[in-house]
Amino acid sequence: MYRYDQFDAAFVAARVEQFRDQVGRRLTGELTEEQFRPHRLMNGLYLQLHAYMLRVAVPYGTLNSNQLRKLAEIARKYDRGYGHFTTRQNLQYNWPKLQDTPDILAELASVEMHAIQTSGNCIRNVTADHFAGAAADEIADPRPYCEILRQWSSQHPEFSFLPRKFKIAVNGGPHDRAAIQAHDIGLQVVRDARGDLGFAVYVGGGLGRSPFVAKKIRDFLPERDLMRYVDAILRVYNLEGRRDNKYKARIKILVHEKGEAAFRDAVEAEYAANAQSALSLQEADIAAIRAFFTPPPLEPRETTSARIERRRAKDAKFDAFMRANVVAHKISGYAVLTVSLKPIGAIPGDASADQMDAVADLAEDYSQDELRVSHEQNLILPHVALDDIPVVYDRLASVGLATPNAGQISDIIACPGLDYCALATARSIPVAQRIAERFGDGARARDIGPLKIKISGCINACGHHHVGHIGILGLERAGEETYQITLGGSGDETASIGQITGPGFSSERVVEAIDTIVETYRAQRADASEQFLQTFRRVGMAPFKEALYERSAGSDI
Amino acid sequence: MQEMITANRLPDGIVVFLDAQGGWTEDFHRGAILEEAAVRANALAQAAAAVEANLVVDPYPIELELRAGHLAPKALRERIRATGPTVRTDLGKQVEGFAPTVAQRG
Numbered sequence: 303m304y305r306y307d308q309f310d311a312a313f314v315a316a317r318v319e320q321f322r323d324q325v326g327r328r329l330t331g332e333l334t335e336e337q338f339r340p341h342r343l344m345n346g347l348y349l350q351l352h353a354y355m356l357r358v359a360v361p362y363g364t365l366n367s368n369q370l371r372k373l374a375e376i377a378r379k380y381d382r383g384y385g386h387f388t389t390r391q392n393l394q395y396n397w398p399k400l401q402d403t404p405d406i407l408a409e410l411a412s413v414e415m416h417a418i419q420t421s422g423n424c425i426r427n428v429t430a431d432h433f434a435g436a437a438a439d440e441i442a443d444p445r446p447y448c449e450i451l452r453q454w455s456s457q458h459p460e461f462s463f464l465p466r467k468f469k470i471a472v473n474g475g476p477h478d479r480a481a482i483q484a485h486d487i488g489l490q491v492v493r494d495a496r497g498d499l500g501f502a503v504y505v506g507g508g509l510g511r512s513p514f515v516a517k518k519i520r521d522f523l524p525e526r527d528l529m530r531y532v533d534a535i536l537r538v539y540n541l542e543g544r545r546d547n548k549y550k551a552r553i554k555i556l557v558h559e560k561g562e563a564a565f566r567d568a569v570e571a572e573y574a575a576n577a578q579s580a581l582s583l584q585e586a587d588i589a590a591i592r593a594f595f596t597p598p599p600l601e602p603r604e605t606t607s608a609r610i611e612r613r614r615a616k617d618a619k620f621d622a623f624m625r626a627n628v629v630a631h632k633i634s635g636y637a638v639l640t641v642s643l644k645p646i647g648a649i650p651g652d653a654s655a656d657q658m659d660a661v662a663d664l665a666e667d668y669s670q671d672e673l674r675v676s677h678e679q680n681l682i683l684p685h686v687a688l689d690d691i692p693v694v695y696d697r698l699a700s701v702g703l704a705t706p707n708a709g710q711i712s713d714i715i716a717c718p719g720l721d722y723c724a725l726a727t728a729r730s731i732p733v734a735q736r737i738a739e740r741f742g743d744g745a746r747a748r749d750i751g752p753l754k755i756k757i758s759g760c761i762n763a764c765g766h767h768h769v770g771h772i773g774i775l776g777l778e779r780a781g782e783e784t785y786q787i788t789l790g791g792s793g794d795e796t797a798s799i800g801q802i803t804g805p806g807f808s809s810e811r812v813v814e815a816i817d818t819i820v821e822t823y824r825a826q827r828a829d830a831s832e833q834f835l836q837t838f839r840r841v842g843m844a845p846f847k848e849a850l851y852e853r854s855a856g857s858d859i
Numbered sequence: 860m861q862e863m864i865t866a867n868r869l870p871d872g873i874v875v876f877l878d879a880q881g882g883w884t885e886d887f888h889r890g891a892i893l894e895e896a897a898v899r900a901n902a903l904a905q906a907a908a909a910v911e912a913n914l915v916v917d918p919y920p921i922e923l924e925l926r927a928g929h930l931a932p933k934a935l936r937e938r939i940r941a942t943g944p945t946v947r948t949d950l951g952k953q954v955e956g957f958a959p960t961v962a963q964r965g
Contacts, residue, residue, distance in 0.1 A: 329870060331913040349916065350952055351940050354872035382950055397950075399871040649946055720936060721944040731946045781934065 303364050304449050304594040304673065306414045313456070314411045321345050322404035330402060341846065344424070346417030347403055350724050356395045357402060357420040358410060362430035362448035363391035363675040364422040364473070367666040370673055372413040374658035383570070385658070387643060387651040389715055389766055390469070391429050391675040392420055396722055418456065423464045425455035425536075427471075429471045430480035432676035435595060436638045436684035438630035441491045442499055444474035446592040447528055454529050461536050465543035466551035469508075470532070481518040481793035483507045484769055486553045488533060492522060499525045504536055505565070506557030507797070509763035514554040515797045519566040527573075534572035538565070540820060562857050598670035598685055601804060602730070603635025607688035618737065622706035622748065623695055635688055639669075640708040641698060643682040646738045648702075649731050650716040651679030658820060660701040668694050677766075678715055678754075705743055711753045712738035715766055719759025719776060720783075728761035728776025728783035729809075733757055741820070750820055753834045756791075769793035771835045772819060773800040774812065785812040787802045789819065789846055790838045800842055804851055822849040861930065862899060863890040864906050865940065866918035874952070875915060881905045885916060886957040887941045892923065892930065931959035934953050 306314070321341065328338040346357040365373075371394055377385050380402045381395040388394055398406060410416055419426055428448040430582040435443045438850075439572045453468060461468070472489040473480040478813070482488025488504035503525045507516030523531050540555045544561065614621040638822060641661055644650050653661075661681055665673045668690045674682035686694055698704040707713045716736060717723065719730030734757050741747050756770030762778075767773030773788035784806040791800030807815045820834075826845055827837045839845070863918040864877035875883040876890030884890060895901045906918035910936065922933040932938045943951020952958045 329913065335916045348866055349872055351936070352872075352943065353867070401870045542864070547932060720939060721946050726936075729945065735946070776937075783935065 304361075304445075304591070311411075312413070314414075314416050314418070317345070317416065318407045318411050319405060320408060324402060325404050326363055337548050340422065342400075343421040344419065345407065347398075347400070347418035348421065348724075348847055349506065351720075351724065354399045354400055354456070355722070356398045356417060356553045357388070357392045357591075358395070358415060358417050358489070359420050359427045360393060360415075360675050361393050361452055362434065362445050363413055363427055363432050363677070364430075364434070364445060365665075365673040365675065366671050367662040367673070369413045369415055370494075370658050370662040370665070372409060372415070374655040374662070375719065376409055377655040377658070378407055384652055384654045386649075386718065387675050387679050387681070388655065389677050389679060389717070389764055390427055390525065391432070391677055392427060393675070395735075396718075406621050416468075416844070418562075421485055422462075422709075423466050423468075424462050425451075425458065425470065428452055428455070429469070429480055429485075429677060431473045431475060431681075432674045432678075432682050433479060433629065433638050433670075433684065434474055434674065435597060436631055436682075437475050438632045439475045439477065440472055440632060441476065441493060443592075443595050443597075444472035444480075444489075444491055445595050446588065447489065447491070447501075449591050449594070450528060450588070451532065452530075454468070454581075460731065461540060464536070464540055465545045465555075466548070468539075468553070476795075478793070478795040478797070479676075481766065481769060481797075483795075483797035484509055484745070484766065484793055487532060488516050489528075494522050501525070501528065501532065503535075505569075506554040506562075508552050508554040509766060509768045510552070511549060511554065511763075512552075512558075513763070513768040513799045515799060516554075516841070517557055517562045517565075519562070523615045526583045526585075528581050528764040530576055531569070531573050531763075533579070534569050535577065535579055536567045537572050539549060542568070543744050564733055566670060579755060597632075598672070600633040600670075600685060602633055603689075605634045607609050607635075607691070609689050610691055613692045613845060615750070619704075619706060621694070622743070623704060624691070624741075625748070626706045626856060627709060631685065637688055637691065639683040639686050639691070639694065640676070641683060641703050642705040642708050642713060643680050643703070644707060644713050644738065645702050645705045646707075646742055646843060648738075650714055653681070657701050657703055658703045660697065664694055678713065684770075707738075707743040707747060710747045710752075711750050712742045712743055712747055712753060713754075714738060715754070715756040715770070717758050717760075717765035719757075722762075723759060725762055726776070726784065727761075727778040728759050730757040730765055730774075730776055731761040731813055733774060733785065733809070737816055740817060742811050750824070751830075751833050754793075754818075755816070766793060767791070768799045768802060769797065770815060771838070774816075776804065783809045785809065785815075787812075787815060787819070787850075789843060790835065794837055803843070803847055818849050819846055822846050860894075861923040862920045863887075863923055863932075863942045864893070864902050864918055865890075865937070866906060866915035868915055869913055876941075877902055877906055877909075877918070880916050882942050883909065885952065885955070887932075887952070888957070895922070898918070908943040924960075929960035931961050 790799030
C-alpha cells in the first residue's frame with residue numbers, strides 16, 4: 303500500500319498543528335463558530351445530534367492492520383468504543399470532543415491517516431472497488447489511480463472551493479463494485495484494442511434530491527491523461543457550476559442543464575487546450591505509484607481445499623459463509639473474504655473496538671496485513687489462503703462477525719439516520735435491523751438470493767436508496783416517520799434509478815411492505831436463478847404495485 | 860405553548876438545556892420550561908450571550924408536550940437528542956438518567 307514520503311508526513315503533521323491552533327482559538331473565543339465552521343469541516347469534524355462527529359478518510363478503502371488497530375484505540379480512548387464505516391469507505395466517530403480532536407488527528411497521522419477533505423466543497427476521498435488488488439476478474443488495480451488523484455486533489459488551490467462537494471470513484475473490474483455511475487466522476491479501468499490501459503469516463507452521476515445516472519463522456523482515456531482530463535472536467539464545473547442554489551450546485555445539474563453533448567465538448571476543448579500541461583503523467587510517475595501497490599508475493603496453491611470441503615460437509619453455517627462471503631482471488635488457492643458488518647439485528651457498518659482489533663489481527667495473520675472497507679459498509683480480508691478460511695471463520699465467529707449474508711437481503715446499507723444525523727428526517731437503522739431480523743441469513747435469505755436493500759434517512763441519500771434494488775427513503779410527515787419505497791435501482795454497471803412504488807408506509811408497516819415485495823418477486827420470478835433485479839426489469843412495477851396497494855390493505859399514509 | 864432552549868456545548872458537543880438560573884444542564888429534567896413570551900425572549904437573550912461567551916453553539920427553542928403525563932420534546936428529533944440513540948440504549952443521556960421520563964421509542 304502507499305506509504306507517506308517526507309512531504310506527505312510533513313503536510314499532514316502541519317495540518318494537525320494548524321487545526322490544533324484553530325481549535326485553541328475557537329475554545330478561547332478568538333474564532334466565532336461561523337469563522338471556525340469551515341475549518342472544522344475541512345478537517346472532517348461535524349456537529350451532529352448528540353455531539354461532534356469526526357469522519358476519518360480511509361483512502362480508496364485500503365487499510366493495514368496497524369491502521370485498523372489505531373482506529374480501535376481512538377474509539378476506546380477518545381470515543382465510546384466503536385466506529386461506523388460509511389458508504390464512502392470512511393469511518394465515523396460519533397462522540398469525539400472538540401478539545402480532543404487535534405490529538406485524535408495526531409494519532410491518525412502517526413499511522414499515515416487523516417480526516418482532510420472528508421467534508422466541505424472540495425474533492426472528497428476517492429473511492430475504489432473493495433476487491434481492488436485481489437479479485438480474479440480485475441483488469442487493473444484501481445488504487446494507484448486513486449492515489450494519484452488523492453495527491454493531486456489534496457489542498458488543490460483551484461478546487462478547494464468548488465460549487466459543491468465532489469466525489470470520484472474508480473473501478474478496476476468488469477463488474478462495477480464501486481457504484482461509479484452514482485458519482486460526480488466515475489472512472490472505469492479498461493483496456494483498448496491494443497491492450498493499453500485507460501479509462502471509460504462517466505460524469506454527472508449522483509443521488510440526493512435529484513438523482514442521475516452518470517453520462518459516459520469518453521469510451522477510452524489513455525492512462526497518462528488521467529489527471530489532465532479530470533482537471534478539465536473540474537475546470538468546466540468550477541467555472542460553470544451553479545453557485546446560486548445549493549440544491550443545484552452539483553455537477554450532475556450542470557451536465558443535465560447544459561446537456562451531455564455540450565458538456566462533453568466543453569471538457570474536450572479544455573482537455574485539448576492543455577495538451578502540453580504538466581499534468582500529463584509520465585510512465586515513471588505511474589510506475590512509482592504502482593510500485594506501492596505491488597501484489598503480495600502469494601505462491602499459487604491447490605485450487606481446492608480438503609479442509610474447507612470437510613468443514614462444509616458437516617457445518618451448514620460455514621457452507622453458507624463460503625457461498626455468500628467468499629469470492630475468487632486472482633491467485634489460485636486464495637480467496638477474498640467479506641467480513642459482514644451486518645450481523646442480524648445489529649447496526650449496519652458499526653464495529654466495536656474489540657471487533658476492529660480482532661479483524662486487524664486476522665489481516666495480519668492471514669491476509670498479508672491488508673484490509674479493505676467496502677462502500678457497502680463491510681470489511682474485506684483480500685488475500686486469504688483457502689486452507690486458512692476455516693480458522694479465520696472461527697475467529698470471526700468468536701467476535702460475532704461471521705454472518706453469512708454478504709450480498710443478501712440482510713446485507714443492508716443504512717445511513718446513520720435520525721439516531722445520529724442532524725440532517726435526517728427519519729430513522730434508518732431500526733428499519734434495517736427489523737428487515738434483517740425478518741429475513742435473517744438462513745434458508746429463506748438464500749432462496750431470495752442477491753438483493754440489495756439500501757436505506758436513507760433523508761433525501762440527501764447517504765444510504766444510496768435510489769440505487770438499491772429495493773430502496774427505502776425515510777421522511778417525516780406530520781410528525782411521524784414515513785418510508786417511501788423504490789424498486790429497480792442499481793448501482794452496478796447496469797446502473798438505474800429506482801422507481802417509487804406509490805404512497806409511503808409507516809414505520810410499523812414498512813417491514814411488512816418489504817415482505818410483500820419479496821414474496822411478489824418469488825411468485826413472479828421465472829425460476830430460482832432469476833434474481834430480484836432481473837425479475838423487476840422483466841415484469842415491471844405493476845405486480846408489485848398491485849400487491850402493495852390493492853391486494854393487501856395498502857399504504858397507511 | 861411550552862418550550863425549552865437547547866444547544867450543544869462548545870468543548871465537547873454534548874446536548875445541553877438552559878436552566879432556570881441561566882446555566883446549561885445536560886439533564887432535560889432541569890431545563891427551564893418557558894411559557895410566557897417575555898420569559899422566552901429573556902431565555903433566548905441568555906442563550907445568545909452564552910454563544911458570545913463561547914459556552915454553547917447553535918441554541919434554539921424546542922416545543923414540549925405532555926406524553927403519558929410527563930413533559931417531553933414534541934419532535935422525535937428532539938426526543939432523540941434529549942435521550943440518546945434509540946438503537947444504542949447503552950449510550951447517551953438515557954443511561955445517565957438525564958432523558959425525558961417517557962422516552963419515545965416508536
